[in-house]
Amino acid sequence: MPRTTAANKFKARLQRPAEPADADWLFFVLPQQASDKLPTRSQVSVEGTLGGQPFQVTLDPDGKGGHWMKVEAELARAAGVDAGATVAVQMAPMAEEPEPRVPEDLAAALAAAPDARATWDDITAIARRDWVLWVTSGKKAETRVKRIAVACDKLAKGQRRACCFDRSGMYSNSLSAPEPAE
Numbered sequence: 001m002p003r004t005t006a007a008n009k010f011k012a013r014l015q016r017p018a019e020p021a022d023a024d025w026l027f028f029v030l031p032q033q034a035s036d037k038l039p040t041r042s043q044v045s046v047e048g049t050l051g052g053q054p055f056q057v058t059l060d061p062d063g064k065g066g067h068w069m070k071v072e073a074e075l076a077r078a079a080g081v082d083a084g085a086t087v088a089v090q091m092a093p094m095a096e097e098p099e100p101r102v103p104e105d106l107a108a109a110l111a112a113a114p115d116a117r118a119t120w121d122d123i124t125a126i127a128r129r130d131w132v133l134w135v136t137s138g139k140k141a142e143t144r145v146k147r148i149a150v151a152c153d154k155l156a157k158g159q160r161r162a163c164c165f166d167r168s169g170m171y172s173n174s175l176s177a178p179e180p181a182e
Contacts, residue, residue, distance in 0.1 A: 007091070008091050009090045010030070013084070014026040015180040016083040016181040017179065025072050026076050029062055034091075038067065043058050043129060045057070045059075046091040046093055049091075051087045056094065058098070060177075063170055099128070102132060103136060106135055119160065123160045127161055131151055131155075131162050
C-alpha cells in the first residue's frame with residue numbers, strides 16, 4: 001500500500017497506560033487507515049490538533065505496522081479530555097524533522113568521544129533519532145550501556161546509521177504501544 005503525506009483526520013479513544021501506575025499522560029493507537037497515510041512504519045514527527053489544541057510530537061511504532069501517540073498531561077488538560085474520552089485528531093507529517101532528545105548517558109558518552117561526536121554532528125536529525133531509539137530500546141540496563149559503547153565506536157569509525165535495527169518493531173517485537181490500564 002503506498003504511503004502518502006496527506007493530512008489525517010480521525011477520532012481516537014484516549015487511554016491511561018498500565019505502567020507506570022502513576023503516569024500523568026495518556027495515549028492512543030492510531031487507526032490503521034491513518035497510520036497507513038504516514039511516510040514510514042518507524043517513528044515519524046507530526047503536527048496537528050487534538051480536541052482543537054495544537055501539538056507537535058513524534059509518533060512511535062506499535063510493532064504491528066501502525067503508530068501510537070503519547071498525549072502529555074498539558075495537552076490533555078488544554079483539550080479538556082481525560083482517559084476514556086473520544087477526541088477528534090488531525091495530523092500531518094512535519095516538514096522538517098526536529099532534533100531528538102538525547103538521553104544524558106548517551107550525551108555524556110558522545111562528549112567523551114570527539115570522533116564519535118564529529119560524526120553525530122554531521123548526520124541528519126532522523127539518523128540521530130534512530131541512534132537514540134536503538135540505544136534506548138534495549139530492555140536491560142547492561143544492554144543500554146553496551147549499545148552506547150557500540151554506538152560511539154561505530155560513529156567514531158564514520159558509520160552514519162544504526163545498522164540492522166528494526167525501526168518498526170514488527171519483526172523483532174521490540175516496540176509496542178503501552179498496555180492500557182483499563
